[in-house]
Amino acid sequence: MFTGIVQGTANIVEIRELEGFRTHVVALCDALRAGLELGASVAHNGVCLTVTAIDGERVSFDLMRETLRLTNLGALEVGESVNIERAARFGDEIGGHAMSGHIISMAEVVAIDEAPNNRRLWFALPAEFGRFVFEKGYIGVDGISLTVGDVRRTLGRIEFSVNLIPETLERTMLKHRLPGAKVNIEVDPQTQVIVETVERVLAARA
Structure with missing residues (x-):
């Protein structure tokens, strides 16, 4: 983990x-x-x-x-x-969120918004994975635990943003990601389980 x-x-x-x-x-x-x-x-x-x-x-x-x-x-x-x-060990502080290291897809950097001491990155993800992405939910981007900011759902894909503090930019490779770059995406495992369980229940009732 x-x-x-x-x-x-x-x-x-x-x-x-x-x-x-x-x-x-x-x-x-x-x-x-x-x-x-x-x-x-x-x-x-x-x-x-x-x-x-x-x-x-x-x-x-x-x-x-x-x-x-x-x-x-x-x-x-x-x-x-x-x-x-x-890998995390028993007793370690969980400062982000539980992640498995299993990537579901890559996303493309589509825009960067710069502000003093902040940077917002926008990513595009295939629409099939959009059901796992929620505002204020967790997501893993190139292995970094981040909180989803805004979400925009368009035909064929979903776009979402994350906000990066200077510490994240200094410590990780996200500071080098420019529009067109591909990043690895892992959705929050708990969110994935809940969404898929609800989908199965609703399908069974239908």
């Missing part, structure tokens, strides 16, 4: 490609690597990945075909960076 509180960023220092398969090697600083073991879970841009090798600061993670298709990790190149969060 993750909390959506990104602990830092890490550079991709090597990529090994096979057909439908990729290995990312990232350079993790001492703080992010402390106590890390083979088989541990680490979120990259919100995607739950498993540690497959540790060689000093160089830590390897394997990406399967579905991960490459569904997330923005498949488009990354050596020299780019990812948001990093270590």
Whole structure:
């Protein structure tokens, strides 16, 4: 489990490609690597990945075909960076919201509103996922726990905004996201369960 509180960023220092398969090697600083073991879970841009090798600061993670298709990790190149969060442990403070590291879709940055000490990003998401997005609800964007601001429902897609404080911009890769960029989206698991349960009940009654 993750909390959506990104602990830092890490550079991709090597990529090994096979057909439908990729290995990312990232350079993790001492703080992010402390106590890390083979088989541990680490979120990259919100995607739950498993540690497959540790060689000093160089830590390897394997990406399967579905991960490459569904997330923005498949488009990354050596020299780019990812948001990093270590898996939560019992007793840790949950400062964001419970997240699984399972991405449902990518969203596109469609607009940026700048204001003193604030930045608002607007994203477009396929309409099929709109039923999980509510004003003031939780959402995971590239692994960051955020609160949904405004929601606009249009033909074929839904647009929603999030407001970012300077700390979030400083600590994460969202400061580099420009219109046209793709981000990973995880909806709040509790919201997803409630919505799907209500849909099943209503369908059964119908």
